[in-house]
Amino acid sequence: FSSVELTQAYLQRISEHDATFNAFITVDEDSALATARTADLRLASGDADALTGIPVAHKDIFCTEGLRTSCGSKMLDNFVPPYNATVIKRFNEAGAVMLGKTNLDEFAMGSSNENSYYGAVKNPWNPDLVPGGSSGGSAAAVAARMAPAATGTDTGGSIRQPAAFCGITGLKPTYGRVSRLGMIAYASSLDQGGPLARTAEDCALLLNVMAGHDPLDSTSSDTPVEDYTAALGDRLEGLRIGLPREYFGDGLDGATGTCIQAALKELEAQGAELVDISLPSSSLTIPAYYIIAPAEASTNLSRFDGVRYGHRCEDPADLHDLYTRTREEGFGDEVKRRILVGTYALSAGYYDAYYKKAQQARRLISNDFRLALEQVDVIAGPTTPGPAFALGAKSDDPVAMYLEDVYTLAVNLAGLPGMSVPAGLADGKPVGLQLIGRHFAEARLLNVAHRFQ
Ligand code: GLN
Numbered sequence: 102f103s104s105v106e107l108t109q110a111y112l113q114r115i116s117e118h119d120a121t122f123n124a125f126i127t128v129d130e131d132s133a134l135a136t137a138r139t140a141d142l143r144l145a146s147g148d149a150d151a152l153t154g155i156p157v158a159h160k161d162i163f164c165t166e167g168l169r170t171s172c173g174s175k176m177l178d179n180f181v182p183p184y185n186a187t188v189i190k191r192f193n194e195a196g197a198v199m200l201g202k203t204n205l206d207e208f209a210m211g212s213s214n215e216n217s218y219y220g221a222v223k224n225p226w227n228p229d230l231v232p233g234g235s236s237g238g239s240a241a242a243v244a245a246r247m248a249p250a251a252t253g254t255d256t257g258g259s260i261r262q263p264a265a266f267c268g269i270t271g272l273k274p275t276y277g278r279v280s281r282l283g284m285i286a287y288a289s290s291l292d293q294g295g296p297l298a299r300t301a302e303d304c305a306l307l308l309n310v311m312a313g314h315d316p317l318d319s320t321s322s323d324t325p326v327e328d329y330t331a332a333l334g335d336r337l338e339g340l341r342i343g344l345p346r347e348y349f350g351d352g353l354d355g356a357t358g359t360c361i362q363a364a365l366k367e368l369e370a371q372g373a374e375l376v377d378i379s380l381p382s383s384s385l386t387i388p389a390y391y392i393i394a395p396a397e398a399s400t401n402l403s404r405f406d407g408v409r410y411g412h413r414c415e416d417p418a419d420l421h422d423l424y425t426r427t428r429e430e431g432f433g434d435e436v437k438r439r440i441l442v443g444t445y446a447l448s449a450g451y452y453d454a455y456y457k458k459a460q461q462a463r464r465l466i467s468n469d470f471r472l473a474l475e476q477v478d479v480i481a482g483p484t485t486p487g488p489a490f491a492l493g494a495k496s497d498d499p500v501a502m503y504l505e506d507v508y509t510l511a512v513n514l515a516g517l518p519g520m521s522v523p524a525g526l527a528d529g530k531p532v533g534l535q536l537i538g539r540h541f542a543e544a545r546l547l548n549v550a551h552r553f554q
Pocket of ligand 1: 209210211212235254255256257258259394506
């Protein structure tokens, strides 16, 4: 079948089901079909890449030239970027078809997708549950078969956690592997784009397009890119998989733990060796992240001032009034909370007590991983402490929400690649097995994840 037929089939799924799940903020049928027609010509002429003609949904945090990019915020409700993010450019060059832009927590701040200006996303397994966040729209779109694959971003778990909650596969690459140009910044030292798809193989195909050096992103790495599909079939004999004690303690839900153990047994049966390890600074992860990420966010979000782009309040009396009312009206509660926390942590007099301490904790956390990954090839554990929770269950309790991220944040603080792979169901809800690797060892993670295909 042709790309046009495939694209039409997905657009049809979206029009039938997205009223229930709210996974998309923007769908541009005409441009999707126009790209599909071009892709069909390319396919006919034999000049095709693996993703030519394949529909993909993009998190609405990647700038798309001529197509509104909201970042889930009222602040950018009217923002039409004048250029494409490098990630979008790469998908376009490969001939992939953009189905639309997916819903997310406002400025990627959240773990449930309830912080979006465009309303919450519902979990396709059960619409009373959250899909996870912040890439909840991307995960729900793939899980509900409204897109075969999607992009996401992960600052502290936003690819892995929604992938886990929606029963799909998600990969957060090594920091610097995927360009951040045109990806609206949340916490610049932690943000990383990556793929969400049904299988490890599909994630590998997407990463092949996304990964690579970008001279326009100074934190982009020039480490050579591999073919991420090449090692998928490698055997696991001799592979050492470390199980951090700290990830299997009291905080882990029983049924989730049982699923994870079964998945680990499976890897052992295929020849991997399971090794007990320790990441002793794990308890510092949540406090360090929830200082560093808001600190960076508070400076990144200072650009939304009503002057250059995005929302502007009506009839400002003076410049100060323009700034304050624009930001009061344009940002939601969680974004304001992060700006307040971050500004406070960076202010003279508190910098040493909070920000500097958090950076020191970050170093300890990184060192834990460096030592552990000298002993083992891959680290494995749960992606989340429990399965998807009910909509509204934690939305009034920011600390309960932040605790959801206990197993995912450290990977970003250490800049490592991490994946979530479907590991079965706990009480009928999907569970994610998290795999963590050495810097730039994405191919290894995909190889282990492929065992569950
Ligand atoms: N839940 C975390 C936060 O709210 C992580 C979000 C993300 O990875 N973008 O900051």
